[in-house]
Amino acid sequence: MSLPLLEIADLHVRFPIRSGILRRETGQVRAVSGVSLKIARGEALGLVGESGCGKTTLARAALQLQPASEGEILFDGRHIKTRHDRSAFRRRVQAIFQDPFSSLNPRMTAGDIVGEPIRVHRLRPRREVKKRVAELMDLCGLPARFMELYPHEMSGGQRQRIGIARALAMEPELIVCDEAVSALDVSVQAQVINLLAELRRELGLTYLFIGHDLSVVRYLCDRVAVMYLGRVVEQGPSDALFADPQHPYTRALIDAAPEPDPELARAHEVIPLQGEAPSPAAPPPGCAFHPRCPIAVARCSQEIPALAPVGAGHGAACWLARSSTGGTGQHDGKPVDLSPNPAQVRQEMHR
Template sequence: MTVSAYDSTSGENLIEVKDLKMHFPVTRGIIFQRRVGTVKAVDGLSFTIKRGETLGLVGESGCGKSTTGRAILQLYRPTEGEVRFQGTDLTAIRGDALRKMRRKVQMIFQDPYASLNPRMTVGDIIGEPIRVHKLREGHAVRERIEELLGLVGLNPAFASRYPHEFSGGQRQRIGIARALAVEPEFVVCDEPVSALDVSIQAQVVNLLEELQDKLGLTYLFIAHDLSVVKHISDRVAVMYLGKMVELAEGSKLYSMPLHPYSQALLSAVPIPDPRVEQQRRRIILQGDVPSPLNPPPGCHFHTRCPIAIQKCQEEEPPFVDYGDGHFAACWRARESGELMPAVARQQAEELAARIHADIMKVKGAAD
C-alpha cells in the first residue's frame, strides 16, 4: 500500500512540506531573453519534521539538499508546493508577516568564512538580528550578545573582534550564535561541519545537540557525511537528483537500506580497520549523475542502478511505506537484497556501530 511521507494529522509536526518544487529557469540572450530549459533542483518533496526532532538529509553534491533547506525558509520562493510551519503556509505570506515568522525559523550556513561579514565585528553580527526584530534595546542588546557567545562556548570579550581573527570552528560557533539570537524554534543546519576538521566537527555536533536539549530546537541537518548524520539524526532522508528516494529512522536505514542508492552510499563509507575494509563489498555505481536540466524518465536513478528493470525506465516509483515509517521509492525495494546480501547488511550494521563509537571517542577527546 502506498502511504505518503507527508502526515498532516499529527499535532506534533512542526514542519510540513508537501509537493515542494524548486525549478530554476535557464535563459538565453542578453536584451531579449528566452527560456530554453528548466533546472529541476527540487522536484516534488513531501515530508514532516516533528517538534524536537532532527531530520538528516543526505545525498551527493548537487542533489538539491541545500536548495531544499533554503526553499523551506523562503530564501528561495518555491515554484510549487506548501511549507507549513505550525500550520502556517510560509509560501503564502509576504512582507511583515514573513519577517515575523523568520524569527522562528533560522539557518546555519555551510561556509563559516563566507557567511560572516568581514567588515562587522562579532558583536555587530550577532546583534544585528536582535536590533532588526527589536528584541532588545540599549544595554540589553550587549548583554544578550555576551550571553549568546557564552552559550556557544566563546569568550564574551570576543564581541569586539572581527571574523578574520577566529578559526573555522570558532566562526561556525559565531554563526550558530547569530542563528539563535532571535530565539528560533526550527533551524536548518546546511552542512555546518563540512568545512571543518574531524575534531572540530565533533565539537560543533556536540554543541548542536546540547543546544537542542537546552532550548528545545528542531533541526533539519543537511550533510553528505553519513557518519555525522547517523550520530545526530533521529530520522534520515536520502535525496537523489531532486527527489527523496528513502526515509527511515537512522538505525533502520543503516542496518537495512532498501534503495540501491542508499546501499551504494553506505558501502562507500570507509571503516578505520584494514581487515574489515578488505572484506567489505563495495557497490560502485556506473556512469555520471544525470543533469537536473534533463532528468531521465521513470526512476531518476535507473541509469546507474545495477538492478534496474524496464519498468524503472518507464514509470516513476511511488514513495511506499515498507513498515514502521521506512519509506522507499523503488520498484525493486523488496528484492534489493540481491544487491546487498545478508553479509553486506551485517557489515552495514557493524559500520553503524563503529561510526557511533568513533564519533563518541572524538567527542570525548574534544570535551
C-alpha cells in the same frame, strides 16, 4: 499526531534555461520534483544526497529564500503569505551555512555580529544587549573576550560558533543547517557536532540538517531523507535506514563511505557505483537512478516509483524495495505516511 513544525507538501522548484539572443525559455532544470517532508517540533531531520540532488534548493525553499514553482510550505500549520507572516517566520527560523567566513561581516566584531539581530529586532532592552551576547557566546563555548575579535582573528571552528550564536540570538524554533560542519577540520568538527546536539537538547530546537557526510547526519538526526535528482528516494528513522537501507542508492552511499577502521573497511570488497548522476535538466525516464542501478529491471526505465512503505515510518521509492505489507517486490503505490512519531522524538531528545 501533533502539528508538524515544518511541512513541505509536493514541492517543485524549477529553473528556466534560457538561450539565444531573445533569452527564450528552451528548457527547465527540475531542481526539486515533488518532495514532501514533515518535521515535528524538537526533531532533527537529516537531508543527504550528492551535489546537484536539490538538497540546497529544497533548504532555500524551506527558508523562503527561493519561491516554489508548485507545492506548499507550512510553518507551524500556517502558510507564509502576508508580510507579517514573513517577518515572524524570519525570526522563528534561522540558518547556519557551510562557510562561516563568507557569512560573517568582516568589519564587525564578534560581539556586534551576535548582537545585531537582538538590536534590530529589539529582542532585549538596549542596556541588556551586551549581557545577552555574552550569554549566547557562553552557550556556544566562546569566552567573553571573543566579543572584541574580528572574524579573521578566529579559527574556522570559532567562526562557526559565532554563526551559531548569531542564529540563536533570534531565539528560533527551527534551524536549517546547510553543510554546517563540512568545512571544519576533523577534531573541530566533532566539537561543533556536539555543540549542535547539546543546544538541541537544552533549547528544544528543531533541525533540518543538510549534509553529505552520512556518519555526521546519522549521528545528529532522528530521521533521514535521501535525495537523488530532485526526489526523495528513501526516508525513515536513522537507525532503520542505515541498518537496513531499501533503496539501492542509499545502499551505494553507505557503501561508498569508508569506515575509519581498517579491519571493517577491508572486510568486504566495495563495488563502487558506476557512472555519475544525470543532469536535472534532462532526467532519464522512469526511476532517475536506473541508469546507475545495479539491480534495475525493465519497469524501472518506464515508470517513476513513488515513495512506498517498507517499514515503520520508513519509505523507499523503488520498484524492487521490500513492501511492509508482506512479501518483497512490487508494491501497490499507495502513499506512505512518514510523519515523525512524537513519542520517539521525545525519547531522542532526552537521550
